[in-house]
Structures are given as structure tokens and as C-alpha cells.
Amino acid sequence: MGTFYHGPAVGMMVGMDAEIANQQIALLVDKWCERLELGALADILPSWLGNNGLTDGWDSLGKARRSASGSRRLPDDERDLLKKLWVEIDYAVHNR
Secondary structure (H helix, E strand, C coil): CCCEEECCCCEEECCCCHHHHHHHHHHHHHHHHHHCCHHHHHHHHHHHHCCCCCHHHHHHHHHHHHHHHCCCCCCHHHHHHHHHHHHHHHHHHHCC
8 A cells, every 4th residue: 555654643644545534534523523623624524424435525525625724723733634635635536
């Protein structure tokens, strides 16, 4: 598979598949729930829960991720992970 990225809070596979991307998002969602990061949750949850696995679902999730990563309230490691997820989501959208 890919190389493992060790961030301060979460790990990330370079070249990850949809299951790993969903696991990474689940970790972020859990952290945001604990901290009541309602803005980030409002950005990502509708698209993540509604992702049908098709190109339009991934595209919608990518846009939501972009919106959530713009939050200055999120720690740098979480914003970095969201940026890395965008690369993976963009790859999924363009290579299906």
C-alpha cells in the first residue's frame, strides 16, 4: 500500500482507499464532537454521511472538506489532515 504519515494526532495513508479516508474523517468527527466544533461538523457531516461512493458523492465531500479546513479554530494538524484528504478525494473523483 502507501507510506504512513504520522501527524501529531492522526495517521494517514498516502494512496489510501475510501475505507481509510472514511476512518480518518470519523476520527476528526469524534474529536470535533468532543470539542463541540459545530462549524466543522456542520460543514462535513451532510456530505460525509450522504456520500454514495460515486464521483458526485466524493466531489461533494471534497467541497465540504475544503470548507471545514478553512476554519481557523481547528488545530494545525487537523487542517493539515483535511488538506491531505483533499488530495485523496480529488484522486478518487478523477480516477473513477
